[in-house]
Every structure is written in structure tokens, then in C-alpha cells.
Amino acid sequence: GAGVSQSPRYKVAKRGQDVALRCDPISGHVSLFWYQQALGQGPEFLTYFQNEAQLDKSGLPSDRFFAERPEGSVSTLKIQRTQQEDSAVYLCASSVKVFRTNTGELFFGEGSRLTVL
């Protein structure tokens, strides 16, 4: 597709359920990021992939959060045993090159809104 595609757009989970959020970046983009955006806040960094390598996962809030990009294209963010504080919009972004070798521009998807009841 022309842009970053995320699915599902909306997800309602009961507390304790596991969820998986998918990101299809722009074809050929090397860098892929996951951000978490709470209501009324700016996006907060979760993790960064360069191709299939996860180079930075310092933003993942707990070991319940796991991300992968096994073939260097599609990425999945998995949240185990969801809790109410996990409710947020999860944004995926991609960049054509290794981050900071260009303008630093990221192309964002529309996000997956997770609501944990």
C-alpha cells in the first residue's frame, strides 16, 4: 500500500487477555517504530527496528510487551495479560533509511486504539 497500515484499528480487550497489533510499513522502509499515545498526550517511544533487528526496546513499559519483525517488513506488537493502564493508541511508524541518516521524518500509521476493560 501507499502508507503505513495498522490493524486492528480498534480493539477492546478484557483485563488479562493477550492482544496482538499488526503493522505493515511502507514497502522497503528500513526503520520501524512503535509508539504509545495515551489520551491527551504525545506519542511515547516503545521500540525501534532496523530491518529485522530490534535495536532499541528501552521504551517497552514491562515484560508483558513484546515486539517482533521477523522478516524485516511486517511487525507485531504483543501485549500479554493486558491491564487497564495499557489502554492507549498504539502507533507504528516507518522510515525509508536508518534513522537519522535522513531528515528523521517518520511516516505514521493511523494507529490501533486499545481499550482494556
Next chain:
Amino acid sequence: DQQVKQNSPSLSVQEGRISILNCDYTNSMFDYFLWYKKYPAEGPTFLISISSIKDKNEDGRFTVFLNKSAKHLSLHIVPSQPGDSAVYFCAASGIWGGEYGNKLVFGAGTILRVKS
């Protein structure tokens, strides 16, 4: 501890006038700054950026000013148009290899409303 701060949650401007959105940062390791625009139910889209070696960057109606000594940047939109109504996020990154070299740190955003 917010390292990028947008202290004005909202701003209302008349069409045709100038919109000025402000952003302050605390980390002196940031060396690249960006503005993103976000419409409801869409992801943020890149608007304009500036390197710390510059103090001004202009792109059409949008100009970003950087004051390194004050750790302050601003986005000027002239003239403002109703289609500019959106949430504007300021973001910063650091030198490659440093703690903030592979991520953007965002402010909380400012809602801009341009009245026609």
C-alpha cells in the same frame, strides 16, 4: 519528567492571521527538532524540521525558529487557514549513537483552531 514541553494546550486564531506554536526542551543532547501535524483519527504527519546548526527553516507558509540558548523553538504559520486546524506536536531527537539517537521525544501537543 517531560523533556519536550508544549505549555499551551490550545490556540485559537482568526483565518489569515499568524499562528505561533511554542515548544521548550530541557535536554541539551537534542540536536534535531521536528513538527508533526495530526488530524482526528489519523496518524501524525511530518510538517517541518530544523537542525541545531540552524536557527530558522522555512517551507511555504510554515517557518520554524530555534533558539538554542533558551532551548526553545516555535512554529509560525502565515497566513493561517481553516485547514490548518489540527493538533501540532513538537518532537526532538539526539545524535546518532546517543540515548536519543534512534527515537523521537514528543511534546503533549497543541490544538490549533483557525476560525473563518
